[in-house]
Amino acid sequence: MSTFRPDDSERYSSTASNVEKSGERNFLALSSAARRVDRVYHYDLDLFQVCKRCFQPQVFMEATSSKGFKNTSILREIATKFEVPAILIRHEFGDEDHAYPIDIHYWNPGILGYDAPPTRSLYGVSWGTLISTLEGLRDRHEC
Numbered sequence: 001m002s003t004f005r006p007d008d009s010e011r012y013s014s015t016a017s018n019v020e021k022s023g024e025r026n027f028l029a030l031s032s033a034a035r036r037v038d039r040v041y042h043y044d045l046d047l048f049q050v051c052k053r054c055f056q057p058q059v060f061m062e063a064t065s066s067k068g069f070k071n072t073s074i075l076r077e078i079a080t081k082f083e084v085p086a087i088l089i090r091h092e093f094g095d096e097d098h099a100y101p102i103d104i105h106y107w108n109p110g111i112l113g114y115d116a117p118p119t120r121s122l123y124g125v126s127w128g129t130l131i132s133t134l135e136g137l138r139d140r141h142e143c
C-alpha cells in the first residue's frame with residue numbers, strides 16, 4: 001500500500017477522500033477493521049464541540065470539499081440524541097488559511113431523514129461566520 005505525500009498531489013488529484021483513502025490519518029486501517037463488525041454503523045465524524053465544564057455536546061459537524069450530495073443523516077441522528085444542531089460546512093479543498101468563502105448548512109435537532117433540507121443555509125460566507133455560530137452555540141449552553 002502506498003502512503004500519501006504532499007508532493008503526490010497531482011497523482012492523487014487532491015480530493016479529501018483520496019487523502020483519507022491513502023491512510024494519512026490511519027483511517028483506512030481503522031475503517032477496514034471496524035467495518036468487520038456487523039449490524040452497526042461506523043461514522044468518521046469531523047468535529048463536535050463540547051462544554052469544557054460538563055462535556056455536554058453543543059454541535060456535531062461534518063466538512064466536505066465535494067460539490068455533490070453529502071449524506072448527513074447519521075450526523076443529524078447523533079445530534080438529535082443530544083438535542084443539539086448539526087452543521088455541514090462546504091469549503092474549498094486545502095483552504096488551511098481560510099482564504100475562500102464557505103457554505104454553512106444548519107439543521108435543528110429533530111430534522112431527520114436521508115435528504116431532509118437544512119433548517120437554514122448560508123452561502124459564500126467567511127470562516128468567521130462559522131466561528132460566530134460556534135460561539136453562539138457555546139453561549140446558549142447552560143450547565
Ligand SMILES: [Zn+2]
Nearest residue numbers: 051053054143
Ligand atoms: Zn456545560
